Amino acid sequence: MDIGDLQQSIHHRFAQVKLVRAALTHSSYANEQEGDGDNERLEFLGDAVLELCVSEEGYRRFPDAPEGQLTRIRSQMVKEKSLAAIARELGLHRHILLGRGEELQGGRDRDALLADAFEALMGAVFLDGGFEAARRTILHIFKNRWPRPEMLPETKDYKSRLQEVAQERFRDRPVYMLAGTSGPEHEKIFMVDAALPTGEVFRGISTSVKRAEQEAARLALETLEPGENPIAFKDQ
Amino acid sequence: MDIGDLQQSIHHRFAQVKLVRAALTHSSYANEQEGDGDNERLEFLGDAVLELCVSEEGYRRFPDAPEGQLTRIRSQMVKEKSLAAIARELGLHRHILLGRGEELQGGRDRDALLADAFEALMGAVFLDGGFEAARRTILHIFKNRWPRPEMLPETKDYKSRLQEVAQERFRDRPVYMLAGTSGPEHEKIFMVDAALPTGEVFRGISTSVKRAEQEAARLALETLEPGENPIAFKDQ
Structure with a gap:
């Protein structure tokens, strides 16, 4: 697995390359290969990493936004469709390890599968480099995806x-x-x-x-x- | 607001005491007092802080648990009832600033209100001391609340x-x-x-x-x- 370009796109150089491989291993592949772990546990972790980093940045960017608005902003940022788009931009679909059945059914282009792989990759960055590394990576990836403050409605009145x-x-x-x-x-x-x-x-x-x-x-x-x-x- | 005992219970000494006050200010109180902010934005943030810290610790404690089991463990740990119980143990109900209407309706003992205040307080620790401080506090608070590994079913077979x-x-x-x-x-x-x-x-x-x-x-x-x-x- 050549992940040089991927590391460059996410601004993180892995000390533990096996974490990248795990993050990009779909369960359909793991089920075929005795001994390989899949990315589901990393996805569980990465989902929470992403949620906190996006929550914190939203909190800081929109100091006047009430909680309900922050929640809506966050859910737009981390919804499956948004994460799948990011995964495609990063070229994750080229790296994901898929089982044959899943491949035949077009799994490599499924939003859910791509979004999960992206979350797992963020979980891998967190385990590899700690919270600050994950935050840096996530803020970099999301930097042009935030709504502009002037597009938020004046909710107080x-x-x-x-x-x-x-x-x-x-x-x-x-x-x-x-x-x-x-x-x-x-x-x-x-x-x-x-x-x-x-x-x-x-x-x-x-x-x-x-x-x-x-x-x-x-x-x-x-x-x-x-x-x-x-x-x-x-x-x- | 005397928060000496509270700071001791959560193992965090606040540099910015105004964050504690904000975390413990219910919207019903803020609505009565022109100018005061409530704890809803901090709750939004604290919810995500808690989720990540509990996810990470679950991930480490249960290296063989599949994702579904980790999700169930986490949801048990951070459900409203669990957080309200923690809030009561920490004595948060004594510190929360409530509006008169909410007070009359027994709000000081409502699980939802207590759980929200606890989440907001964790958001305050995160803003005050960073991720490591929040993690330390949360792991301390939760240390005796994890299921014992031998109580987890052997899910692989x-x-x-x-x-x-x-x-x-x-x-x-x-x-x-x-x-x-x-x-x-x-x-x-x-x-x-x-x-x-x-x-x-x-x-x-x-x-x-x-x-x-x-x-x-x-x-x-x-x-x-x-x-x-x-x-x-x-x-x-």
């Missing part, structure tokens, strides 16, 4: 976002009403209802009217846009 | 396991039959069928009869014990 969504969907705006207050003067609680043109009402409760409105808008958006991914990504 | 399961369930043993061979002599492929007492048949294909039998037994077990978690854990 839920009222503005709800206004847009309601206009677009119902050609009308939501209405906010103070539904009540409670507690003594110095620690008053405000309840605000956001009513959609559909008649649905969402109640926000907080220590200021402004915050209660935001909370009501946030709740309304959760219903109007469940699981929506507001992040635009350049597709791989 | 699927035939023996299938024998046990079939005896127990059907009071009879599976029968193995060579169903055919193919390919030229020097790279022959063997097909073996494992027939259960129910009449169900599972076919294994490999380069030796022994391996084909194991593969057939593995397939049968996947049907007989889908999603079964064969790992006994001392409950927290």
